[in-house]
Amino acid sequence: MNSYLNQGNKDTRSGFGSGLLHLGKTNPNVVALCSDLTGSLKMNAFADEFSERFFQTGIAEANMIGMAAGLTIGGFIPFTGTFANFSTGRVYDQIRQSIAYSGKNVKICASHAGLTLGEDGATHQILEDIGLMKMLPGMTVISPCDYNQTKAATIAIADYVGPVYLRFGRPKVPNFTSPEKTFQIGEADILTEGSDVTIIANGHLVWEALEAYNYLIANGISAEVINFSTIKPLDIKTLLKSVSKTGKVVTAEEHQRNGGLGDSISQALSLNNPCPIEMVAVNDSFGESGEPAQLLKKYGLDAENIIKAVNKVMKR
Amino acid sequence: MNKSIELIPSQLRRDILRMVHAVQSGHPGGSMGCVEFFVALYFKLLRHVPEPFNMNGKNEDLFFLSNGHISPVLYSVLARSGYFPIEELNTFRKINSRLQGHPTTHDGLPGVRVASGSLGQGMSVAIGAAESKKLSGDKNIVFTLHGDGELQEGQIWEAALYAGAKKIDNLISTIDANGQQIDGSTDDVMPMGNIGAKFSSFGWEVIHLNQGNKLSEVINGIQKAIGRTGNGKPICVIMKTEMGAGVDFMSGTHKWHGIAPNDEQLADALKQLPETLGDYPI
Numbered sequence: 038m039n040s041y042l043n044q045g046n047k048d049t050r051s052g053f054g055s056g057l058l059h060l061g062k063t064n065p066n067v068v069a070l071c072s073d074l075t076g077s078l079k080m081n082a083f084a085d086e087f088s089e090r091f092f093q094t095g096i097a098e099a100n101m102i103g104m105a106a107g108l109t110i111g112g113f114i115p116f117t118g119t120f121a122n123f124s125t126g127r128v129y130d131q132i133r134q135s136i137a138y139s140g141k142n143v144k145i146c147a148s149h150a151g152l153t154l155g156e157d158g159a160t161h162q163i164l165e166d167i168g169l170m171k172m173l174p175g176m177t178v179i180s181p182c183d184y185n186q187t188k189a190a191t192i193a194i195a196d197y198v199g200p201v202y203l204r205f206g207r208p209k210v211p212n213f214t215s216p217e218k219t220f221q222i223g224e225a226d227i228l229t230e231g232s233d234v235t236i237i238a239n240g241h242l243v244w245e246a247l248e249a250y251n252y253l254i255a256n257g258i259s260a261e262v263i264n265f266s267t268i269k270p271l272d273i274k275t276l277l278k279s280v281s282k283t284g285k286v287v288t289a290e291e292h293q294r295n296g297g298l299g300d301s302i303s304q305a306l307s308l309n310n311p312c313p314i315e316m317v318a319v320n321d322s323f324g325e326s327g328e329p330a331q332l333l334k335k336y337g338l339d340a341e342n343i344i345k346a347v348n349k350v351m352k353r
Numbered sequence: 354m355n356k357s358i359e360l361i362p363s364q365l366r367r368d369i370l371r372m373v374h375a376v377q378s379g380h381p382g383g384s385m386g387c388v389e390f391f392v393a394l395y396f397k398l399l400r401h402v403p404e405p406f407n408m409n410g411k412n413e414d415l416f417f418l419s420n421g422h423i424s425p426v427l428y429s430v431l432a433r434s435g436y437f438p439i440e441e442l443n444t445f446r447k448i449n450s451r452l453q454g455h456p457t458t459h460d461g462l463p464g465v466r467v468a469s470g471s472l473g474q475g476m477s478v479a480i481g482a483a484e485s486k487k488l489s490g491d492k493n494i495v496f497t498l499h500g501d502g503e504l505q506e507g508q509i510w511e512a513a514l515y516a517g518a519k520k521i522d523n524l525i526s527t528i529d530a531n532g533q534q535i536d537g538s539t540d541d542v543m544p545m546g547n548i549g550a551k552f553s554s555f556g557w558e559v560i561h562l563n564q565g566n567k568l569s570e571v572i573n574g575i576q577k578a579i580g581r582t583g584n585g586k587p588i589c590v591i592m593k594t595e596m597g598a599g600v601d602f603m604s605g606t607h608k609w610h611g612i613a614p615n616d617e618q619l620a621d622a623l624k625q626l627p628e629t630l631g632d633y634p635i
Contacts, residue, residue: 068488092484095518097511100477104515107481110466111409111489115481130471131508135478139458139468 038254039229039247039262047184047212049205049241050148054079055184056191057116057146061087064114064195070105071118072098077207078118078148102128105143106135114195115143121150121204122163125170136200137173144194145170149207150180151291152319152336153241153329162324168296170202171269177222178269180204180290180298182243184212186266189220197222204240206291208329211244225272227279231261234347235279238289239265239298242317245333246289248340253347260347268298273305280306285353286314287346291338294318313353315346358396359568360629361433362388366599367626368429368633372445373613375635379446379454382609383500384426386531386566386594390498391430393571398579400493403435406463414493415482417467419475420500420529421455422611427464428452433630436464442633473506475499476526480516483524494582497526502534505543510555516587517556525578526557527590529565533607552589565594600625 288299455470562574597603
């Protein structure tokens with residue numbers, strides 16, 4: 038068994054809300070903007086306590102992104118909040134020109150990412166956001182795994198100068214990382230040491246990877262589970278060190294295969310140390326309404342599918 | 354009015370035409386039409402510090418060019434008012450230049466605070482900068498310029514709604530109402546209706562500036578707008594101009610929106626524009 042215990046299910050968006058409130062108290066330059074989803078993003082506490090530093094833009098995401106770029110002029114550190122779909126695809130050109138190309142210190146914070154948004158269905162379940170964001174020059178892209186790590190990442194990105202995309206989700210999921218651990222951008226965390234296969238995951242699928250680890254170890258397979266919460270810049274050093282031991286890789290993420298974490302890992306391996314890789318990801322399809330666990334199962338993203346991918350890669 | 358400021362527009366027009374002619378690309382029409390606006394702002398009304406340029410612009414007025422394709426006039430006025438050497442105008446649109454086809458912060462050109470070119474984004478950025486000034490107790494003003502065709506972008510109206518509703522009264526947005534866009538007149542492409550009434554209904558104070566190519570009138574109009582800031586409403590100045598103003602064969606048509614003059618046309622145009630401050634060297 039791995040040593041990670043669920044401290045109780047919590048939603049990663051609440052980790053963001055808690056981190057933002059902490060920043061409100063500790064950093065007077067942090068301001069926040071939201072397009073009519075303050076409750077959904079758990080930004081209420083910040084909005085109530087620091088109302089002069091909170092900007093409600095109404096349902097107008099393009100204007101929110103532009104305003105965030107403008108607020109950096111004068112030295113503020115804007116955090117924008119809306120669903121991942123409206124944080125990326127809807128405002129891609131605004132982010133590209135006014136934030137990324139202009140080098141503005143904006144933190145784009147995106148909730149309800151991926152299939153686990155659940156019942157709202159495919160219109161809201163964006164599975165392309167990481168690809169869109171990681172293609173932008175200079176954009177840092179982060180997808181933390183649980184409440185504690187999302188809170189730590191929210192706090193950490195305020196101290197980093199440059200545009201950041203921070204992705205998190207809606208459902209209550211296991212909270213298992215240490216609340217004391219600070220977040221280092223660009224550093225992957227080795228969660229279990231192993232020698233047969235490297236399992237690379239981020240977001241909600243890190244817990245699924247740890248569940249897969251428990252099954253695999255009981256069946257004689259030693260898996261090294263690594264939490265790659267930063268997709269860009271990618272921690273190639275940790276990747277190559279692990280692969281030099283295992284020589285086999287499985288990636289797992291709540292995103293399209295095209296443009297996601299597995300795609301970044303595959304590229305890094307192709308360039309540095311080609312080895313067999315299997316990808317657990319959504320494969321060129323939209324999602325649908327359903328419960329988060331049902332959706333992860335139907336679209337092949339749960340622990341059972343990670344185990345299948347490990348068995349497949351072990352035969353290659 | 355100070356006589357020397359009246360010498361500047363002709364030189365800006367020469368700069369614009371020589372820049373776009375040298376690389377046979379760029380947008381002279383809108384640039385020429387807005388010359389008096391830029392001279393009024395940068396040589397008379399803007400409280401600004403060209404050197405050393407400070408991105409944060411604290412205790413300075415800020416200007417954002419939302420219709421970034423008229424970069425030639427922006428570059429000319431920035432150089433002529435001391436943001437960077439006049440000789441650098443010779444690098445416009447060339448490889449390894451800070452004077453990109455559309456303005457950008459990417460290469461560190463003093464005087465530019467955000468990239469523009471993809472239309473409709475500048476008002477939102479300016480509102481953010483205006484909120485930043487309010488939050489830090491900075492009493493200075495934020496200015497923007499937009500094309501009338503640019504108002505067809507939806508983001509403009511998201512921004513206009515916010516500015517009116519949230520009383521962004523340290524913002525002056527000027528609309529270059531030349532009635533032209535790439536495909537033809539705005540009336541042919543997408544009739545804009547009553548622009549002033551639109552902004553009024555969004556909670557803005559609207560000022561009409563009917564002679565946008567007469568320097569004294571532009572100074573008076575913008576001064577009036579400045580006098581109206583701080584009264585709970587953002588200010589919209591609707592400035593009538595002629596695209597291509599200053600050269601007879603370029604005036605009042607969309608034809609020169611994005612076309613450079615050839616050698617003969619350049620010579621003909623320059624004959625109509627006295628060299629008042631000295632051309633930049635090629």
